[in-house]
Amino acid sequence: MASKSASGGALVAAMLAAGLPILSAQAAGVGQSNSVSGTLTSTCGLGDDTRQVVYIQFDNVHFRRDDPNVPSDLEQMPNLLNFLKNRGTLLTNHHTPLISHTSVDILTALSGLYGDRMGVPIGNSMRYFNPDGTTNGAASFAYWSDPLAAFSVPPPQTITDTKPQMIGKDGKIAPAPWVAFTRAGCDVGAFSVANIEFENIGIDINTVFGPNSPEAQEAKSNPTLAQTDFMGIAVHCAQNSPLCGSKTATAKDDLLPDEPGGYVGFKALFGNKYVQPQISPSGPVKDLDGNVIKDSSGNPGFPNLFNPSASQSLGYLATMLEAGIPVVYGYISDAHDNHAAGTGTFGPGEAGYETQLQQYDAAFGKFFDRLAASNITSRNTLFVVTSDENDHFVGGDPSPANCDGVNVACTYSKIGEINADLSRLLAAQKGNTSKFTVHSDSAPTVYINGNPSQTDPVTRKFERDVAGLTAINPITGNTDKLMAALAGVTEMKLLHMVTADPARTPTFTLFGDEDYFIFSSGSTADCSAGTPCVTEPPGFAWNHGDFQEDITKTWLGLVGPGVRRLGVKSDLFSDHADVRPTMMALIGIEDDYDHDGRALLEVFDEDAGSRSVRVHRETLLRLAAAYKAINAPRGSLGKETLITSTAALSGDDATYTALDAQLADILSRRDLLAAKMIDMIEDATFDRRAIDEQQAKALIARANALLADAGAPY
Numbered sequence: 001m002a003s004k005s006a007s008g009g010a011l012v013a014a015m016l017a018a019g020l021p022i023l024s025a026q027a028a029g030v031g032q033s034n035s036v037s038g039t040l041t042s043t044c045g046l047g048d049d050t051r052q053v054v055y056i057q058f059d060n061v062h063f064r065r066d067d068p069n070v071p072s073d074l075e076q077m078p079n080l081l082n083f084l085k086n087r088g089t090l091l092t093n094h095h096t097p098l099i100s101h102t103s104v105d106i107l108t109a110l111s112g113l114y115g116d117r118m119g120v121p122i123g124n125s126m127r128y129f130n131p132d133g134t135t136n137g138a139a140s141f142a143y144w145s146d147p148l149a150a151f152s153v154p155p156p157q158t159i160t161d162t163k164p165q166m167i168g169k170d171g172k173i174a175p176a177p178w179v180a181f182t183r184a185g186c187d188v189g190a191f192s193v194a195n196i197e198f199e200n201i202g203i204d205i206n207t208v209f210g211p212n213s214p215e216a217q218e219a220k221s222n223p224t225l226a227q228t229d230f231m232g233i234a235v236h237c238a239q240n241s242p243l244c245g246s247k248t249a250t251a252k253d254d255l256l257p258d259e260p261g262g263y264v265g266f267k268a269l270f271g272n273k274y275v276q277p278q279i280s281p282s283g284p285v286k287d288l289d290g291n292v293i294k295d296s297s298g299n300p301g302f303p304n305l306f307n308p309s310a311s312q313s314l315g316y317l318a319t320m321l322e323a324g325i326p327v328v329y330g331y332i333s334d335a336h337d338n339h340a341a342g343t344g345t346f347g348p349g350e351a352g353y354e355t356q357l358q359q360y361d362a363a364f365g366k367f368f369d370r371l372a373a374s375n376i377t378s379r380n381t382l383f384v385v386t387s388d389e390n391d392h393f394v395g396g397d398p399s400p401a402n403c404d405g406v407n408v409a410c411t412y413s414k415i416g417e418i419n420a421d422l423s424r425l426l427a428a429q430k431g432n433t434s435k436f437t438v439h440s441d442s443a444p445t446v447y448i449n450g451n452p453s454q455t456d457p458v459t460r461k462f463e464r465d466v467a468g469l470t471a472i473n474p475i476t477g478n479t480d481k482l483m484a485a486l487a488g489v490t491e492m493k494l495l496h497m498v499t500a501d502p503a504r505t506p507t508f509t510l511f512g513d514e515d516y517f518i519f520s521s522g523s524t525a526d527c528s529a530g531t532p533c534v535t536e537p538p539g540f541a542w543n544h545g546d547f548q549e550d551i552t553k554t555w556l557g558l559v560g561p562g563v564r565r566l567g568v569k570s571d572l573f574s575d576h577a578d579v580r581p582t583m584m585a586l587i588g589i590e591d592d593y594d595h596d597g598r599a600l601l602e603v604f605d606e607d608a609g610s611r612s613v614r615v616h617r618e619t620l621l622r623l624a625a626a627y628k629a630i631n632a633p634r635g636s637l638g639k640e641t642l643i644t645s646t647a648a649l650s651g652d653d654a655t656y657t658a659l660d661a662q663l664a665d666i667l668s669r670r671d672l673l674a675a676k677m678i679d680m681i682e683d684a685t686f687d688r689r690a691i692d693e694q695q696a697k698a699l700i701a702r703a704n705a706l707l708a709d710a711g712a713p714y
Helices: 001-019 078-087 102-111 179-183 203-208 212-223 224-230 270-280 311-322 351-373 422-430 455-467 489-494 576-587 611-615 617-631 636-650 653-686 693-710
Strands: 053-059 089-096 125-129 135-139 188-191 233-236 267-270 327-330 381-387 420-421 435-439 443-447 471-472 479-481 483-487 510-511 516-519 553-559 565-571
Touching: 053 311, 053 576, 078 089, 078 351, 078 553, 078 565, 102 179, 102 576, 125 435, 125 443, 179 653, 188 311, 212 224, 224 270, 233 270, 233 483, 267 270, 270 311, 270 351, 270 483, 311 327, 311 351, 381 576, 420 422, 422 455, 443 455, 455 636, 483 636, 489 510, 489 636, 489 653, 510 516, 510 553, 553 576, 611 617, 617 636, 617 653, 617 693, 636 653, 636 693, 653 693
Parallel strands: 053 327, 053 381, 089 565, 188 327, 420 516
Antiparallel strands: 089 553, 125 135, 188 233, 233 267, 381 553, 435 443, 443 510, 471 479, 483 510
């Protein structure tokens, strides 16, 4: 629907050519004014009633209580919670993809694509096989158009995988989430959101500015300043945007060579050094408390790498909105780590945790007041607020037993995730000394040296041995089974964890007990010698990455034009892949690709969405629910097939062969069926095509049959 902004731009040009005054976009009947002064800054073609989009992504802020006596994070942020409940809908049966991690979750929500189609399904970092069967580490956080970003920490690595970081199913760069907006004439601002601005001062700067640029030279000569100047902040501009077209703007070509339909003539501002002069020409951007946003060295700009407070993130977003940027994305770090000290963590109800929640709540109160003063409200602005993985707390019982955090602070004598050394445990308990590496996690992906096949005896023995490992829990003293589930390559494909790059496909994934963080030292030393194989260091106490409901179930809040006021809604299954299509359907802009998620039509009011959606609403909702049941990683099919995969990898070779064949058949049927279902859903949602009722019902029946064959409840 990019033609909406094109026609508006043509009308403005014609009026200017005729010498007619243009006071505002509303006066011209196109787009809207995007600055608080009312002057025309762009012809942004959002929906009829929507002038701005505000997307806020939390890291691990919980709706559910982590301790029954301690009010949850959102309960202690009433300025935000009441805004979501009273003015829109708060979905609390919302889920992450797998593996449940910050990067994977954010990128899925931004794109509406699971990791197999946008390139990052593993975690905040990943590994890939070299041609010789060894592996290298790589970062998941990198600018959207980068090649794979190798770690810059020693030892130096020779990069053998040069495919795109954000690799799509066709092996090219996956479609970028700002494109639909900029094509529609809307500038897009980002603060600390994954991969749509710079994540590092190495490959990101080289990709955009070039290795011999002044920016690259600054990164070498003064890396601390370069991080503050260039990381974490960007504005992707519409064509002819004043922000990027100003004589004072240092804009670069916004290059997306693989974008469907082409992407030529667009520019962007990268980093506070170039964004701040355009949005805050009077001086440095300030947080909501009036403090200059700066790093720990006092340099104005992006603060403390990627741990911004609510006041900082919301302050920068407010400044962008007030400067006329109609679409903004912002990230806010978790409230349970000790951000004041820069190290350590808190348990539920601890005094430092409570203080940070109070600061977050105050920030949202100031944010909404500040936006309202600029007439940016739920009447004209779509607010999308969500959180990535729902971290699982690992620690002992609080003291005193009746503490609630609010009136009586909690303390903990035991706090910290349980670290388990996989290589030493395998050697000690199973005598297995095979060489391998892992992406360390509560759900580690395992890469056996030499990259053996799924049926290789080395692989099969390794999987059975891992399935039988135990650990003595240092908190409870109990003997725990380390493994909770296992996924081989077939199951990883079912869970959307296998990309178009074979080098990045692990041998298998181990989903562990949610209290454990599993790593591999590479050592096979006995567990009684030196450092124990299982320890509880105090630095980290919140586990994510796993498949358990405690971790993968989070929340999504929607407020604004077209959104029904349903309050807290707990009966609608959704996941992060649904965020993007829901946003786009509400504002009437279409992406240049089909999503993996679906628009959450249940929360649309009677005027939102296309006529084809409204006419066939009940059948379409049934189709969408069946689609999610078979395609979402945490849907019914994903849950059931993970049980089957665990039995396959844990069993003997005959069991493995039979069960993996069943999974392969289900995968093939699922992929074909899901493609037909999402085509129909997307056509109705975005292309206004009436659905074929009989065909839709036949697809629903096939989905139910597939679930029944897999043994999944529906």
